Amino acid sequence: MKAYLAILSSRFRILIQYRAAALAGIGTQLFFGVVRMMIFDAFYRSSSALQPMTREQVITYIWLGQAMLLLTMLAADTDVAAMIRTGNVAYEMTRPIDLYSLWFTRALSGRAAPLLMRAIPIFLFAGLFFGLRGPASVAAGVMFVVSLLGGLLLAASMTALLTISLLWTISGEGISRLAPAPIFFFSGIAIPLPLFPGWLQWFIAVLPIRGLIDTPLRIYLDHLAGADAVAALAHQYIWVLVLIIAGRAILARGLRNLVVQGG
Amino acid sequence: MPQIVVENLVKTFQVAARAPGLWGSFKGVFKREYREVRALDTVSFSIEQGELVGYIGPNGAGKSTTVKILSGILVPDSGLVSVMGRTPWVDRVEYVGKIGVVFGQRTQLWWDLPVIESFDLLRDIYAVPENKYRAIRDELIAMLDLRDLLDITVRQLSLGQRMRCDLAAALLHDPELLFLDEPTIGLDAVSKLAVREFIGHLNRGRGVTVILTTHDMDDIEALCRRVLVIGNGRILSDGTLSDLRASVTRERWLTVDLADDASLATFADPDAQLIRQEGRRFCLAFDPKRVSVPDLIARIARNYSVHDLFVENPPIEVIIARIYAQGHAEAGGARASPIGRSH
Numbered sequence: 093m094k095a096y097l098a099i100l101s102s103r104f105r106i107l108i109q110y111r112a113a114a115l116a117g118i119g120t121q122l123f124f125g126v127v128r129m130m131i132f133d134a135f136y137r138s139s140s141a142l143q144p145m146t147r148e149q150v151i152t153y154i155w156l157g158q159a160m161l162l163l164t165m166l167a168a169d170t171d172v173a174a175m176i177r178t179g180n181v182a183y184e185m186t187r188p189i190d191l192y193s194l195w196f197t198r199a200l201s202g203r204a205a206p207l208l209m210r211a212i213p214i215f216l217f218a219g220l221f222f223g224l225r226g227p228a229s230v231a232a233g234v235m236f237v238v239s240l241l242g243g244l245l246l247a248a249s250m251t252a253l254l255t256i257s258l259l260w261t262i263s264g265e266g267i268s269r270l271a272p273a274p275i276f277f278f279s280g281i282a283i284p285l286p287l288f289p290g291w292l293q294w295f296i297a298v299l300p301i302r303g304l305i306d307t308p309l310r311i312y313l314d315h316l317a318g319a320d321a322v323a324a325l326a327h328q329y330i331w332v333l334v335l336i337i338a339g340r341a342i343l344a345r346g347l348r349n350l351v352v353q354g355g
Numbered sequence: 356m357p358q359i360v361v362e363n364l365v366k367t368f369q370v371a372a373r374a375p376g377l378w379g380s381f382k383g384v385f386k387r388e389y390r391e392v393r394a395l396d397t398v399s400f401s402i403e404q405g406e407l408v409g410y411i412g413p414n415g416a417g418k419s420t421t422v423k424i425l426s427g428i429l430v431p432d433s434g435l436v437s438v439m440g441r442t443p444w445v446d447r448v449e450y451v452g453k454i455g456v457v458f459g460q461r462t463q464l465w466w467d468l469p470v471i472e473s474f475d476l477l478r479d480i481y482a483v484p485e486n487k488y489r490a491i492r493d494e495l496i497a498m499l500d501l502r503d504l505l506d507i508t509v510r511q512l513s514l515g516q517r518m519r520c521d522l523a524a525a526l527l528h529d530p531e532l533l534f535l536d537e538p539t540i541g542l543d544a545v546s547k548l549a550v551r552e553f554i555g556h557l558n559r560g561r562g563v564t565v566i567l568t569t570h571d572m573d574d575i576e577a578l579c580r581r582v583l584v585i586g587n588g589r590i591l592s593d594g595t596l597s598d599l600r601a602s603v604t605r606e607r608w609l610t611v612d613l614a615d616d617a618s619l620a621t622f623a624d625p626d627a628q629l630i631r632q633e634g635r636r637f638c639l640a641f642d643p644k645r646v647s648v649p650d651l652i653a654r655i656a657r658n659y660s661v662h663d664l665f666v667e668n669p670p671i672e673v674i675i676a677r678i679y680a681q682g683h684a685e686a687g688g689a690r691a692s693p694i695g696r697s698h
Contacts, residue, residue: 094479094482095479095480095482097479098475098476098479098480099476099479099480102465102468102472102476106465106467106468109467178461179460179461180461180462182423182428182458182461183456183458183461183462183463185426185427185428185447185451186426186427186428186451186454186456186463187451187480187481188448188449188450188451188452188480188481188482189448189480190448347430348430350428350429350430
């Protein structure tokens with residue numbers, strides 16, 4: 093366990109050095125937050141029909157979503173991709189630690205470090221200037237933290253799967269370009285998921301992708317409360333478990349047929 | 356029981372073969388030809404605790420594949436491996452805690468971290484107790500002269516500095532067995548000597564078993580009492596370096612630099628064979644049993660105007676190349692058999 097914590101903290105220290113990237117990210121996310129807020133403002137003004145979310149809820153959903161954007165930007169680990177391309181992955185296997193746990197740990201720090209650096213300033217900024225509200229209740233706040241952690245684990249287990257796929261594809265370019273499309277659509281980062289048409293809801297509800305940000309956001313808003321919130325949390329954590337088990341099985345298979353590039 | 360036992364190890368790789376040109380690429384989209392390459396073909400050997408064994412062979416002979424199987428990275432098709440009583444690819448996580456591995460062309464240090472932080476991280480990964488870690492680390496720092504490098508990030512190190520740090524990194528957990536895959540590749544003369552001296556010291560002083568693969572025959576001559584030669588996936592020879600040389604040829608080489616162009620066309624000697632000529636430089640092979648070195652030199656000096664000459668053993672590379680050629684002939688030629696298969 094100590095080994096993984098040490099790796100987590102060292103990765104964290106490395107990633108926290110990328111301050112310019114974080115600043116640029118904050119700027120971009122604020123800009124798109126304003127754009128999205130204006131779009132939904134126009135939508136609510138022009139429609140008199142009753143919507144599944146209030147305008148205030150949507151604004152908080154958008155801004156908190158912007159703060160958590162990095163949970164939806166998933167791609168294969170570029171360091172592992174480089175290791176596989178050059179054959180350095182051989183060294184990863186000479187460590188007395190479980191390779192899946194190692195890659196999962198890397199994925200976790202790869203999501204958590206930049207998320208923290210961007211989420212807090214955006215959260216404060218949007219709270220001050222754009223109408224981001226606090227959690228609906230103390231209970232909602234506590235459950236939000238639990239589901240935020242769930243979203244983080246989900247993002248890490250998905251990233252680990254993408255990374256493992258590199259054992260077959262080597263470059264990872266393709267999968268890292270394909271993955272964002274369904275995630276963009278079904279995570280809620282484009283349009284809050286409750287606003288999707290009814291006939292699509294069951295499909296969205298089954299997919300693990302909603303666990304990334306939609307579940308934490310709606311728990312925060314009390315849009316999912318009580319039994320619904322517990323069910324959403326269960327959905328999130330069960331998917332984490334399923335993806336970890338699948339990732340381990342696929343990795344074990346990949347390692348049996350491993351070829352180290354470059355001799 | 357020997358520390359390492361390898362029996363009938365076989366490993367094949369599938370190599371996608373594509374016909375050349377545009378049409379070949381197009382065909383490759385629909386039907387791929389796979390060629391099966393036998394990287395290891397029934398390799399067997401055993402190594403005792405405390406040995407320092409050179410493992411050599413041409414590129415693609417199967418050296419690295421063997422090392423990667425022995426260090427738990429690759430899984431063989433068939434065969435038996437027992438290192439310190441364990442099967443590397445089965446008990447990988449426990450097993451690799453007891454071995455050290457250095458791949459000369461790669462680094463196991465963290466590119467973005469200072470060297471000392473990489474060491475600390477390895478301490479945590481290998482769960483080395485703090486007291487033991489400090490003692491070993493300080494000893495390695497002294498032996499490899501790393502004191503000035505510790506605060507530098509790895510990416511800023513020169514190749515020679517990095518290799519010294521990599522050697523230390525592979526030894527922090529005090530392994531009984533060390534695999535070195537081309538540890539001197541690309542190093543300058545000074546660094547090479549430092550690395551060699553360190554490896555020798557480690558083996559003699561601490562009794563660490565070392566398996567060294569290299570293309571640098573000076574490494575082998577300086578360090579290895581025993582040499583395993585692999586070619587085309589098979590062990591071709593196993594013994595001391597002088598045995599190896601004697602088993603292949605008694606031949607010596609004489610290199611002659613002529614002083615002028617007068618006899619360029621006619622230069623020859625009845626007891627020596629011309630191997631190659633570059634300008635005024637002639638390289639001859641001869642059998643010292645048939646003609647003694649002084650006789651041959653005297654005769655050539657008499658018949659031609661000689662600027663310079665020297666006698667040497669054929670480079671070990673040539674010996675290896677001959678063993679390789681012999682092994683190839685005995686095995687009946689090509690072993691890589693193409694098999695067509697759609698995928």
